[in-house]
Amino acid sequence: MPSNAISAENFLNREAELSYLKSLPELKGKALGGNVFLEGARGMGKTELLKQLHRALFWEDNVVPFYYSFKTANQKGSYFAKDYFTRFVRQYISFVTKDSSIADNVAVPLQRLMPVISSLGLCWLIDCIDNFQAHVSKNDFYWQLVAAISAPVVAAQKSGKPVVVMLDDFDAAEHLYESSLDDAHGLISLFGESMQNRLCPHVITGSAGALGAIFTDHSLLGMTEQMRLGPLPEDLAAALFKTHLATLKITCAPDVRLTFLTILRGNPLYIRNLAKAASKMQKKELTEKDLVECYGFEVSEGETAFYWSSVFRRYVQSPTKRKAMVKLIMHAIENEGMEDRGRLSIVSGLCETETGAILDAMEASGIIRDKNAVFQDFIRALYMREIESRKPSDVREKIESKYLSESEASCFELVIPMSSNAELVVAKAVEQIGINMNLESEFLNYLQLALIEICINAMEHSGSYEKKVFLKFIARPNRLEIIIENSGRPFSLDSLTEHSVEEKLRMGMKRGWGFKLVYAIMDSVKVERINDRTRVILTKEIKNKEVHP
Amino acid sequence: MKTVQFSVTSRLVGDAAVIYPKGYLNNLSGESLVKECGIYIGKGITKIVVNFSETDLINSIGISLLLQIIEDLKNIKGTICCTNMSKFLQDTFEMLGLIQYMVVFPVESDALQYLKVGKV
Ligand SMILES: Nc1ncnc2c1ncn2[C@@H]1O[C@H](COP(=O)(O)OP(=O)(O)O)[C@@H](O)[C@H]1O
Ligand SMILES: [Mg+2]
Numbered sequence: 001m002p003s004n005a006i007s008a009e010n011f012l013n014r015e016a017e018l019s020y021l022k023s024l025p026e027l028k029g030k031a032l033g034g035n036v037f038l039e040g041a042r043g044m045g046k047t048e049l050l051k052q053l054h055r056a057l058f059w060e061d062n063v064v065p066f067y068y069s070f071k072t073a074n075q076k077g078s079y080f081a082k083d084y085f086t087r088f089v090r091q092y093i094s095f096v097t098k099d100s101s102i103a104d105n106v107a108v109p110l111q112r113l114m115p116v117i118s119s120l121g122l123c124w125l126i127d128c129i130d131n132f133q134a135h136v137s138k139n140d141f142y143w144q145l146v147a148a149i150s151a152p153v154v155a156a157q158k159s160g161k162p163v164v165v166m167l168d169d170f171d172a173a174e175h176l177y178e179s180s181l182d183d184a185h186g187l188i189s190l191f192g193e194s195m196q197n198r199l200c201p202h203v204i205t206g207s208a209g210a211l212g213a214i215f216t217d218h219s220l221l222g223m224t225e226q227m228r229l230g231p232l233p234e235d236l237a238a239a240l241f242k243t244h245l246a247t248l249k250i251t252c253a254p255d256v257r258l259t260f261l262t263i264l265r266g267n268p269l270y271i272r273n274l275a276k277a278a279s280k281m282q283k284k285e286l287t288e289k290d291l292v293e294c295y296g297f298e299v300s301e302g303e304t305a306f307y308w309s310s311v312f313r314r315y316v317q318s319p320t321k322r323k324a325m326v327k328l329i330m331h332a333i334e335n336e337g338m339e340d341r342g343r344l345s346i347v348s349g350l351c352e353t354e355t356g357a358i359l360d361a362m363e364a365s366g367i368i369r370d371k372n373a374v375f376q377d378f379i380r381a382l383y384m385r386e387i388e389s390r391k392p393s394d395v396r397e398k399i400e401s402k403y404l405s406e407s408e409a410s411c412f413e414l415v416i417p418m419s420s421n422a423e424l425v426v427a428k429a430v431e432q433i434g435i436n437m438n439l440e441s442e443f444l445n446y447l448q449l450a451l452i453e454i455c456i457n458a459m460e461h462s463g464s465y466e467k468k469v470f471l472k473f474i475a476r477p478n479r480l481e482i483i484i485e486n487s488g489r490p491f492s493l494d495s496l497t498e499h500s501v502e503e504k505l506r507m508g509m510k511r512g513w514g515f516k517l518v519y520a521i522m523d524s525v526k527v528e529r530i531n532d533r534t535r536v537i538l539t540k541e542i543k544n545k546e547v548h549p
Numbered sequence: 550m551k552t553v554q555f556s557v558t559s560r561l562v563g564d565a566a567v568i569y570p571k572g573y574l575n576n577l578s579g580e581s582l583v584k585e586c587g588i589y590i591g592k593g594i595t596k597i598v599v600n601f602s603e604t605d606l607i608n609s610i611g612i613s614l615l616l617q618i619i620e621d622l623k624n625i626k627g628t629i630c631c632t633n634m635s636k637f638l639q640d641t642f643e644m645l646g647l648i649q650y651m652v653v654f655p656v657e658s659d660a661l662q663y664l665k666v667g668k669v
Contacts, residue, residue, distance in 0.1 A: 424573060427606060445606075445637040452608045456575075513609035513645055520644050 003104060005051035010243060012236045012268075014049055017227060021053050024201035025063045025162035033225060035195050035202040040229030041372070042311070043269025046205040049229065050166045053203070057164060064095050064163040066152050070172035077145055077178050077187060078136075085132050085148035086110055089125065092155055096120055124158040141178055149190050156199035163200050167191075171206035171364075195224070231266025240268060244275030245286065253287045260291045260403065263373050270374050273303045289404065296400040299374060300381035301392060308378045315365040316358060323386055324348035325358050330383045332368065333376050377402075401474075401481065410436075410475050416455070418467040418486075423455035426471060430482075433473050437480065439542065447480075447540065450521040453514035454484045454536050462488030462534065482538045490529050557585050565596035565664045567657060571603040579614030586618045595627030598660045602633035612645065619650045628652060630660035 005011075021036065028034035040046050050067055057065040066088055073080055087103075089110060094103035097116070102108075110129055117125050128151060135143040152163040167173070176187040195202045204224075232240060238258045245252065252258070264270040277294040278286055280302070298304045316322045331347045345355040362368050367375070377399055384390045384398060414429055416422040427448040434444040451471075458469050464487045474481040518538070519525055526537040555578035559568045566589040570582050586597055597618070622629050632654045634642070642648045654660040662668075 420577070421573070421575075423608070424606070442635075442637050445635070446641075448606060449608070449641065452606070456608055456610065513613055517609055517641065517644065 005055050006048065008052070008055075010240075011048065011052055012240055013232050014045065014052070014229075017049060017229065018052055018056070020227070021049070021164075021203060022056060022060075024164060024203070025199075028198055028201045029162070031198070033201075034198075035204065035224040036227050037224050038203055038205045038227050038229060040205075041267065043267045043307075044229045044231065045268050046229055047168055048268070050168055050203060050205065053164070054166065058095060058098075058100075061095075062161070064092060064152075064155065064159075064161050065166065066091050066163055067166040067168065069168040071169040073172065075172065075175045075177060077141055077176050077184065080176055081144040081148040082136070085151055088148075088151045088155075089113070089129065092125070093117060093120070093122075096122070124154070128154055145176075145187065145190055149194055153194050153197045153200050156197065161199075165194065165200055165202045167202060167204045169206055170204045232268060232271075233266065234262060237261055237264065237266045237268075237271055241271050241275055244272055245278065248275060248279040250275070250278055250283055251285050253285050256286060256288055256291075258288075258291070260288060260295070263295070263403070265372050265374075267372070267374070269307070270304060273307075274298055277302045292400050292403045293396075295377075295403070296396040299377040299399060300385070300395045304374060305378055305381065308375065309382075311365065311367065315361045315367075321350070321354065321358055324350045324355070325362060326379065326382050326386060328355070328358060328362070329367070329379050330387075333379060404474075404476060412473040412475075414471040414473070416469050416471070418459040418462075418464065418469060422469075423452045423459075426451050426455055426469075429471075430473065433475055433480075437475055437542070439480075446521045450518045450538060451482065451484070453518050454538070457514050458484065458486040458488075458534070462486050464488030478542050480540045480542060483535060484538070485533055485535045487533050490534050555581070557581050559585055559589070561589075561594075562598075562661055563665060564594065565598055565661060566594050567598045567600055567661070569600050569603060572605065574604050574607040574611035576608075576610040576614070579611040582611075583614050583617045587621065590621055590625065590627070595622065595625055596630075596664045597622065597627065598630045598632060598657060598664070600632050600657050601635070601638055604638065607638065607641070609645075612641070612647065615647065619647075623650075628664065630654060630664065632657045632660045 024034060024036065038046050038049065047069075054065040054067050057063045068084060068087060073083060087106075090106075090108075090113070091103045093113060093116060094100055097120070102113070102116075114126065114129075117129075128147075132144070132147045132151075135147055152165050155161075156163045173188045173191070175181070176184065178184040191202075194200055202224075231237070238261055241258065241261055242252070261271070261274075264274065274291070274294055277298040278290065281290075281294055281297060283290050283294065312322055312325065316325050325348075328344060328348050331344070341352055341356050341359065344359070345352045348355045348358065350358070381395050381399055384395045385392065390398075412429070412433060414426065416425055430447050430451055431444055434441075434447060439447075455469055458464070466487045468486065470485045472483040472485075474483070515525075521540075522538045523541050524537075524539045528535045528537070555570070555572035555574070557568060557570050557578070559566055561567075566586070568582065568585055570578065572578065574582070582599075589597065599615075599618075619629060621627075629650070630652045631642075633656060634653065639648070639653065642651075652660070652663065654663065
């Protein structure tokens, strides 16, 4: 039995789906329907819906619910058969006795349940168990599987009560094997018989990509319809988030509108995880900015990151290949799609065959289909950490700055030609931005100097054909961030090495001071290379003394 | 900041030349500053005062051209005095380690007196 379903009043926006699923036995009895393939992005609440269905059926007592998760199941066929069978028997007895501990207590062997079964007068169940044991002792692989998979059908037929079979993350069943991986394709089709039974509606979940393959199997097609679980609407998403916060004893600052939550696109898993991140980061009164900060943590180091990492591990076992996969996905995100495999093997750094295998795994896992900002930010964070070896704090900051700049901050963009005195236009601009921010004029002089230095450096050394410098000013209450970007040659390290005045005098060198000044003036200077573009990111923390009272 | 077109003017006070760079001190204007000083040095002047009161913005190339003047004066055992520098300018020179090669005064008259009698 699926444990810890959330309380019914906290389960939002799935009334229609739940009641439709509850009507399945009736529909199947009248041959109007029967099996449902429940589709939805990861975290959208498929498992939770099954749990809710299970609980409802359990207490209504007209239909027997059976829930099985393939996610944690052992894929060696004989283990699977035993597990599936015993779980069914336990859940069945649990249903009859209304004692959920029987289902939860996985460690108790079936033999010990025999007295209970006898006392309930379920002779057919005892026969069923004996039958299964006989196949096990004969080491008859195929019949063990058949006996296990058909147990719900037998129960339904013998008792006359329909059994709703819930197969969660069913795509994993595709990998059932006999004694070594991939030695027995198509064992999954053994479910076909059970799915066709009039007394046994099946509700199957899995990601769409993953189940696509399964549904090409004709025996499973039959009477299966698709049900899509979409996102929670915006207002309910916010309500759910607040409920979680309340449970975690966190309040929202008075003016918080939770606009940032839209990035989670109504995914209840992400919503829950973000609330938990706030708790982990010991937030008491949540502001809009906190929200972004928690998000940065969540997608780079939090539960969401862990969740996705484990999905990756499940589909691609070798760490080297996982790294290659991260590169590929990052590439797909930045280029909005995938090209031919030959080109992609350059991106992955692996040969074409290996790259192909990774792409297949990506396809099978359906992760490419889960195209959402959270997933993409997780990939960005992972890429920065694993491929670029950046510090976690750096990674978080990068993710955060992406959103902070768009929400709270005021943002100015400026493009200047690479022509003489164009840098003065920038100096003028930063002056006015500084005045808007109430910055002290002397401090502004420094800022102007720093910007002038970066601009003339770009003009003098880049050799850019584009002959433009792009600037973006992001003004926040406590920080000014300036991004300067241009195409062309990267900085030579020479321009970054320092020489003393004596040396300069001796060597007749009159240049190369720009960056020394910039480093001295700004709090942080980062130089990045993106394809043929150089990007310099300057930040300056605004302390109180630089702001006019 | 009210950046004007750069210009440089000068005058002779006794045996000292006073130079007034005005506007944005960058590579081009730095060159003309060097040239202006060069004219005086060519006439045998060894004492130069640069009055920065009208210099509003600088860049590192402009600053580094000052090195040229320092160097030229060093060769003839001359002196360079800088006056009327904003705190920003002075701090920037300091940051670059340039200040030790020049004598800094708050106002032009102090520099002229120093050059005349050796003290203020
Ligand atoms: N409709 C809902 N209302 C509130 N919380 C939900 C809802 N659906 C799912 N959740 C919560 O979201 C999280 C992810 O749901 P889950 O069922 O595991 O997603 P899936 O199986 O689709 O990957 C769980 O913590 C679950 O309790
Ligand atoms: Mg699930």
